[in-house]
Amino acid sequence: MRFRAPRSLSPPSPQRKHRHSSTFGLNSSSESDDESDADSDSGDSVPESDSDSDSFCYASETIPSNPKQPSSRPSHVEDTIAAIRLRTRHHDPYEEWEREMKKESLRAARKNYSDAQANFHRYQSQRQLEESRRLAAAFKQDETQILKALDGWRLDQQAHENHLREMLNERNERLWGRIEASIKLEQDKVQARLDEERRIKEETERKRREQEERKRQEEERKREEEQRRKWEEDEAKRKQEEEQRKLREEKEAAAREAKERDEKLKSEAENRKAAGMTTSEDDWEEARKNLHITKTQGTRFVKANPSFKRIWNEGRRSITAKIGQLTNDDTDYQPSVSILLPQTGAVPPPIYTALLSTLAKALVLQAETEITAEKRSAIPLAQTTFNCLEQLEGFSEVLFAKMNQRIGPWVIPCPIPEKDFDGRAWKDDTEARKMQGYRLGEDGAVVETQNEYTDRVKGVMRLYFSVLKIVPRKAPLKKMFQLPRYWTWMARMLGSRTLLATPVGAEILFIALEVLGADALQIWGYQFVKMLHLIYDGATDGLGDGKLLGGSSPDGIAARARVKLEVESIMSGVR
Incomplete structure (x- = not known):
């Protein structure tokens, strides 16, 4: 101190x-x-x-200065x-203690300071670490946002570049399109000029070739006409000879069959007369006679009388409309007869006969069209026909005659005789074919095909067999529409090989078996079985003399197969 x-x-x-x-x-x-x-x-x-x-x-x-200082x-x-x-x-102890205390205090202060500094440094390091992490996260987020923004800008830039590129491509396409259009226009002009030159050249060449071709064709045509004329003459001569041969053979076969039948009929004449049976020729002549009477005393007479013709036209229109309205309901059949035709005595006999002819023709035409298209339509039409036959007097003869006129003698059946019922011979083959039921034109030529003719015959015959199948409720019908007529028809059909050898004959035989075969088996039993056996043998082995059931045509072969199947179905009882 x-x-x-x-x-x-x-x-x-x-x-x-x-x-x-x-x-x-x-x-x-x-x-x-x-x-x-x-x-x-x-x-x-x-x-x-x-x-x-x-x-x-x-x-x-x-x-x-103190000079006097000692x-x-x-x-x-x-x-x-x-x-x-x-x-x-x-030496003061207190001061010593105070100094020591100062030293200790300084040392403690230094230690506290160093600890505080260490804690501070640790806290500062922790804060720096957290801050660095926060800054890193913020930096990462900022980086992500920046990358997203850069990606968005990049996509926008790409879209903008694509748009500019598309615009550039469109511009280039338009530019090149105009260039190519200009080039094509020039090329078309050049091509048109070349085409015109080539066309003129080709036209000249074509005319020259056509002239040469016409000349050559004219020569070829003349040569072909000459050859065709010779061939047609030879073919016509051959066909004429073939037809004459076939006609001669058919006539000879028909003559032989007629001779055999006549001999057989002569031997059975007394028995047939006693039983009241007729031959197929008798039935055909009777049908032709009834048709002649119906025309002369009915239709032609009414057409010649204006007052009768007016009444007949009204009835004819009513009949045509009613026949076209048939259904499968049995209740519609009975009242239809009373409105189809008036009873006998309500109108003069010529008008009544003409109306019977009109009704018969309408039924036959309906059978030719409707039954041909759908065979089930034969049921209502057959019932209506049966009711008319049962209630209208004289309708049986007229209907049978009209069937014989429309489809030929298949409803009897028999071959066409050489003369008419009055003994008049046929004028020519055209009239004979008309008697067979073919439709002829004004020039006498057949106006329908063989298939159309076959379909018409099948429709009418299905109607005929369907009428035979119906059981009378009152009195029996005339003999040509009774059920025993089916046996007569089958016997006559099987007795004529000429008819069986045609496709039409085989088709009609199949229809007869399909409609009434099963019923006939129940009625005639073993006798009908023998008839079926005869039919099956004819369909399998032939008719003899090289003839086949239905012939050798495709239609005949198909009809023969159907006949065999139907016989098997009848014998097995499976329908």
Whole structure:
């Protein structure tokens, strides 16, 4: 510890001047010696700056020199120095404790400071780590957003580039289109000129070739006409010879069959007359005679009389309309007869006969068209026909004659005789074919095909067999529409190989078996079985003399197969 003497107050001065040392009225040399001794004893040192800083004086102040100061120091100074020396050498425990406490406090403070600094550094490191993570996450998010923005900008840029590229391509296409159109226009002009030149050249060449071709064709045509004329003459001659041969063979076969039949009929004439049976020729002549009477005393007579013709036309229109309205309901049949035709005596006999002919023709025409298209339509038509036969007087003869007129003698059946019922021979083959039921034109030629003719015959014959199948509710019908007529028809058909050898004959035989075959088996039993056996043998092995059932045509072969199947079906009982 350093003690200093108090400084004397100096008067105020605007300027202050430092002094290098303060002696408090002592010599600097003696003071320095004493202080040096004290410092050496106590071990303390005082920096020079302390004495220098406390020593100052004013510039106006002058330190007076004391010439009278003795060379030896005064006693109070010595005491002071001695006290100072004593003080410096004194050992104070409190001060020692205070110094130790300061050291401990400083050491504790330093330790606390170092711990606080370590905690601070750890906290700062943690905060820096968290901040770095937050900054990294924010940077990552910003980076993602930036990448998204860049991707969006890139897509927009690509779309813009694509749009510009498409516009450029469209522009190029339009440009090249105009260029190509211009080129094509020029090419078309050149091509048109070349085509025109080529066309003119080809036209000239074509005319030359056509002229040569016409000349060649004319020569070829003349040569072909000459060859065709010769071939037609030869073919016509051959056909005529073939037809004459066939006609001669048919006539010879028919003559042989007629001779055999006549001989057989002569031998059976008495028995047939006793039984009241007729031959096929008798039935055909009777049908032709009834048809002639119906025309002369009915239709032709009515047409010649205007008053009768008016009544007949009204009835004819009514009959045509009613026949076309038939159904499968049995209740419609009975009242239809009363409105189809008036009873006998209600109109004059010629009109009644003409109306019977009209009704018969309407029924036959309906059979030719409707039954040909759908065979089930034969049921209502057959019932209506049966009712008319049962209730209308004279209708049986007229209907049978009309059937014989429309389809030929198949309803009897028999070959066409050489003469009419009155003994008149046929004018030519055209009239004979008309008697067979073929439709002829004004020039006498057949106006329908063989299939059309066969279909018409099949429709009418299905109607005929369907009428035979119906059981009478009152009195029996005329003999040509009774059920035993079926046996007669089958016997006559099987007895004529000429009819069986035609496709039409085989088709009609199949219809007869289909409609009434099963019923005939129940009625005639074993006798009909023998007839079926005969039919099956004819369909399988032939009719003899090289003839086949139905002939050798495709239609005949198909009809023969159907006949065989129908016979097998009847014998097996499976329908």
